[in-house]
Amino acid sequence: MQEKMFRLMLGTGIIILLSSVLWAANPSKSKLDFQLKSLVRHGSVLIANEQQVLYRYPPNKNPLLIPASVLKYATALSALHYFGSEYSFNTEFYIDQNHSLVIKGKGDPFLVSEEWQRIAQQISLLPDVPKKMQGLFFDTSL
Structure with missing residues (x-):
């Protein structure tokens, strides 16, 4: 159980870190979508500041998802x-x-x-x- 939780937390951290690094490098939206396609199969990535959503993958995903554990x-x-x-x-x-x-x-x-x-x-x-x-x-x- 602890190993499963560790893997989940590690995977989530990697996705967050990767999406932050990719966003900071300022690639095109299509390039970022392509890179995330193989990583995000059951969920979404949302990058926002206090005022607006900067990036959402997949683009048409419902923003009212159940939060990750x-x-x-x-x-x-x-x-x-x-x-x-x-x-x-x-x-x-x-x-x-x-x-x-x-x-x-x-x-x-x-x-x-x-x-x-x-x-x-x-x-x-x-x-x-x-x-x-x-x-x-x-x-x-x-």
Whole structure:
């Protein structure tokens, strides 16, 4: 398990380092796309500053991906450091007037994909929740 985690972290670090070095060398977008094609098979690379996205590979990839486990670890450790072990993240769920489920996440690094089925079951047990939802929306405003 530790070896698998080490390999994952090492691979992620290499991709981040490689993409940073490639970006710093300022190659053409097509050359960078070509070099990343063999490295990134199941995910994406995003390079941004405070104002804008500078580069995204693959170009049409959905920007609202589930963060990599390495990023979740960093977020969880930062949260423990800055907020303490007693702090609790919350995620808010709303049903709007059109019977759409609205989810407002607030950065919970422990809210992983394995939890969504349990959450859906809990919501479906609430008495005022319609049995059929018309839509699903994510409020990413934090």
